[in-house]
Amino acid sequence: TEHSTVTKYIREILTRRAHDVHVSGVNLLRLKELVHCKQMLEATVDLSDQQETLSTTDDDEMPLHNGHDVVEWLVRDLHPTPAVGGKPLKDGMTFIRAREPFDRGFFAAPCGVVSSGGGELAVSLRSALVERRHGSKVHVMAGAGLIDGSVPKDEWNEIRLKMRQFVGTLSDGVRPALKEPMEFPNFNTFWCAVFVDELVRLGIKHFVVCPGSRSTPLTIAVTQHPQATHVVHTDERGAAFYALGYAKATGLPAPVIVTSGSAVANLLPAVTEAHESRVPMLLLTADRPSELRDTGSNQTMNQTDIFKPYALWTRDVAPPCESAPIRSLLSDVDYAVGECLQQSGVVHLNMQFRENLAPEGGAVRGGQYGEVSAFRVPEDSRFTRWQLRSAEPLTRVARPARRVIEDDSVRELISSGTVVLVVGALSSPMDAAAVDAMAEELQCLVLADAVSGCRRECLPSLCLSSQAVLDMLQLSRPTVIRLGGALISKQVQAWMSSKMGPVKEHIRVMDVPRRHDVDWNGTIVVDATCAEFARMVDDLTLEPAVLRTNRSLRDRIYAISSRAEKRVQAELGEECTEPNITRSLANFASNRREGMVISSSMSCRNFDNFCPLGVHLPRVSCSRGVSGIDGTISTAVGYAVGLGRATNLLIGDVAAIHDLNSLVQLANYLNGGGFVGDVKIPPVKIVVCNNNGGSMFKFVPIGKYSDEVAYNENFRTPNAQVAFAGAAKMLGLGGSKKVDDLAGMVESLHHSGLTEIMPKTSQDEDVALRRRITAAVGEVVEESLRLHPGVKLSFIRGGSPGKAPLVLLHGWMGSAKSYSDWLACEELTAKYDIVSISLPGH
Incomplete structure (x- = not known):
């Protein structure tokens, strides 16, 4: 056994310089987590022989004058023992120094007190080192010995037990290192654990998970990581818009995890918005392995380049396997996050997985042969360093702190x-x-x-x-x-x-x-x-x-x-009109310092035209990249989570219909006490301005036509029959209600839910109201300029009485320089007094 090997070694060393060597029987030493075998060795050293050779591993000679010399002899001859240095010692130490990518520091060092009369030393096997150079880090150290017949997994479990006292004490402040490969049931699980851990090291800690089978390894890695948080969204389209809102609020991507097939295609609307709005978005799409493509395999399609026109970078990641260098995966993660953040856009990692997808080893599910495990990983010293650093990524992309504009x-x-x-x-x-x-x-x-x-x-x-x-x-x-x-x-x-x-x-x-x-x-x-x-x-x-x-x-x-x-x-007065609904909501959000999300179409135009002066909304968002009206509710929820504060959404009836299924998800979040796992869902207040269809078309040329284009059926699409508040209640948003006036709307904004409000004006009356406001503003401008003229005309008089004036005027693309050839003509300048100026506004 390991214990008897070390005991025998120590006895042999002692007999070289000492006599009366005595070895006690084996006793058990019980600790909190482990039981150790314990034996005492005693020996007598004679100080009279001054010329005795000091060490059998070193030809130096040193007389033993006192206890200090004896202690030094023991340290030099006895340390390290096979327990920490291997046997044969020289070969073992050479192997360790070549393979270990770190300095052991004080680990296994003899520590204690030495004086001229003697000393007491202990080998610091189970220890922790506090490092304060770059913040406070604690390096916890323990080890186990390997002999012929050792089971590596059992030895690793022994080390974990030895470390538990330290890790348990420091668990609130110390991030645990990733488990060893042999602790994972299969390579998929190990590969994805490394993948997610690298994302967390890069600061990407919030994920959006869509349930699916092929993406199981990724989902497990996220849910089991101690520092990762996630929300679950059953609709992939809504999940991507949630990630869009989160990134708008934080500047960080929330990786979206989806299974293979049409689930991937559902991400496209949010991808186009993120691309055009320059918002970071990271997509993790699970896929079947390449050998199943173009074979008619179920739920398999070409999803590698589906986002290519909109993605900064796309990577088809090969299935996890023992022969692939794990650092290639880490490098992919680092580059993906670097591109996503530095270039502000979409990155797509299409990740192939073979069975087993669940965290189980043994035979391949549905297969006829072979087994899966995560035991064998190609030796890689840099990956070992990555494991031990436990908080630092393999590669971090750094942006220059400051660029100087030289133009x-x-x-x-x-x-x-x-x-x-x-x-x-x-x-x-x-x-x-x-x-x-x-x-x-x-x-x-x-x-x-x-x-x-x-x-x-x-x-x-x-x-x-x-x-x-x-x-x-x-x-x-x-x-x-x-x-x-x-x-x-x-x-x-x-x-x-x-x-x-x-x-x-x-x-x-x-x-x-x-x-x-x-x-x-x-x-x-x-x-x-x-x-x-x-x-x-x-x-x-x-x-x-x-x-x-x-x-x-x-x-x-x-x-x-x-x-x-x-x-x-x-x-506007106090009437319940679209402009006043916008103004009341903006005032409420500004006074309470809450977030604000505005739907595209008429909602954002109302906000731009009628948001009152003096209202300061530092955190307001609107999807204007491709200006779609879908996914707005999910975007608002993600924005609220990213801000970490209550958020108000102003949305029209048509846009609300596009995203009704997100109300189910919001209800699930809020009915869970506002929490999804470790994620706090702040209050989300939705105001649906139900003006009975798409009023925006009244403000474009088609709005001038009616019967000849079937305007109501083809463009306006009335929605008076849709009871939004009732639908929200049915879907689980219990605080939702329909109100008739501005005061009722403001009152409803004190808690989460959906508020439906219908303007008192018809769409035609709303158009007339806006025209009156535009005309009134024009009158104000004219009056202001009369009272405070902003432009003063200046007159320049000159010229020669003996010459006729010649004024050279240029077109809107020209300038005074357009007539440089004329001005250089002596015949003209002799005959005419030429005036050539650059006209303002040209």
């Missing part, structure tokens, strides 16, 4: 003329803070989208519907700095795309190298984050005249917006 033309444009910031949807509060800092530094006008999180004092959509405001902006010919994602406002986009050329230069700031240039107006694209661009602006020295010009335009537009807001409020 002098950008600096010159900002420093030399009027600047307007146009801001779309932003990905984080940090981006919104950077925009605020830029606006403060430049003292300029900000045309902010309603979902940007940084709208303050301007109603761009309403104000830019006035030709007078457009004329004012056209004469100022600003340099536009375009930040963030897509715009809801057609008015702002139309102004920037005007054929009259109101914009001097169009600087597009993007932190992802992807084209975003509607109507091809961009003149300079800057690869930078909002924060990096803001730092460049902060470093500029702006002339007082430039700041005065910026401030003048900003103050005029903001004053107009303030007056327009008062007029809008007066026109």
Whole structure:
């Protein structure tokens, strides 16, 4: 046995320098977790022989003068024993040093007190080392000896028992290392445990699981990981939209796990939105092995490249097997997460699995031969280091902490003329803070989208519907700095795309190298984050005249917006209309600092046009990548979980019908006490504005037609018969109800559930109301400009009495330089007094 081998070795060493060696009988030493065999060895060392050889493994000679010398002799001759160094000792130590990828440190070191009179030493076998270099880490160490006939799994279980006292004491603060391969029942289970563990090490800890058989190994790995959290969604389409909302709130992907077949195809709508909105999304699709493709096998299709047009990276991961290097899997995970986060988009890992899918070893399920196990793993010292580090990924992709913008033309444009910031949807509060800092530094006008999180004092959509405001902006010919994602406002986009050329230069700031240039107006694209661009602006020295010009335009537009807001409020009154439903919900969310999700179509346009001035909603989201109306409820739930706070959803009746099945999932979450496993589901308040069909079509050209296109049947699609509150109650959302007025709606927002509210105006009356508001805002603008004229005309008089004047005018694509050849002609300049200027707005 191991015990007798070590005892025999110690006795042999002692007899070389000592006499009267005595070995006691075997006793049992009972500890909390283990029982040890215990024997005492005693011997007498004679100090009179001063020239005795000190060590049989070292030819050095040293006299034994005192107890200190005896202790040193014991340490040098006796340590290490076969228990920690193997036998033969030299071969064992050579093997250990070559194969162990770490330094044992104090493990197995002789520790104790030594003096001239003697000493007492112990071998520190079961120990822990606290490391404080990069935060606090605790390295727990224990071991077991292997001899001929040892069962490796039993030896590993012995080590775990030895470590249990440390791990149990520190379990609240120490992340347990991954189990050894031999502890897993099969290679699928081991492979997926490593896969999920690497995701967790990279900070990806929240998962969305869709029940399915082929994805069983992934689901098990997530549910058994001590630091992973997950929600279960029975509908794959809704699951992907949940992940979309979570990523919008956190900036991190929530990996979506689905089985093979049509389950994968259901992810496509959310994938397209994530791609166009530049939202990180990681898809883990289970698949049958490649040998079953194109054979007619059940639930098998070509799903490898299904998302190829929209994915940053797609990987067809081969089935787990003993011959594949495990580091290849870790490297795939690291690269996938790096692409997902650095490029802000979709990554698809299609993962093939053979049986056994369940966590069981032995014979292959449904097979005629062979067994599966996770016992044999190719030796890999780097993978061993990865296991022992227990918290660090194999490879981490690091983004530069700060990029410096070197382009002098950008600096010159900002420093030399009027600047307007146009801001779309932003990905984080940090981006919104950077925009605020830029606006403060430049003292300029900000045309902010309603979902940007940084709208303050301007109603761009309403104000830019006035030709007078457009004329004012056209004469100022600003340099536009375009930040963030897509715009809801057609008015702002139309102004920037005007054929009259109101914009001097169009600087597009993007932190992802992807084209975003509607109507091809961009003149300079800057690869930078909002924060990096803001730092460049902060470093500029702006002339007082430039700041005065910026401030003048900003103050005029903001004053107009303030007056327009008062007029809008007066026109709307207190009636239960779509604009007032939007305003009441926005005020409620702002006052309570809650999250806000807006459905596409009319809901987001209402929000952009009528969200009151002074309402600050730093966390608001709307899917404007491909502007679909499906999956909105699931998106709101994911957004709420990501924010960790109550979230309100404004959605139309048609969009709500598209995602009714997500109400079942939300009810399951909330009826579980607001928890799904370790995940807390914050309150989600849904307001369905039921205006009896798709009212948006009233605002596009087809809305002018009726009988000849069967408008109601083909476009409006009335839904008056759908009782949304009743359906929500039936599906399990008990707090849902239908209300008739704004006060009832606000009251219902104090708890989770669905609130159905129907505007008092018909769709035709709603169109008329909006036209009245637009006309009223136009009157406010005209009056404001008369009271505070923003444009002063300057007259220049000159010329020679003896020459006839010749005024050279250019077209909208030209400038004064268009006539440079004429101005160089001496015959013309001798005969005419030539005037050539660059016209404003051209």
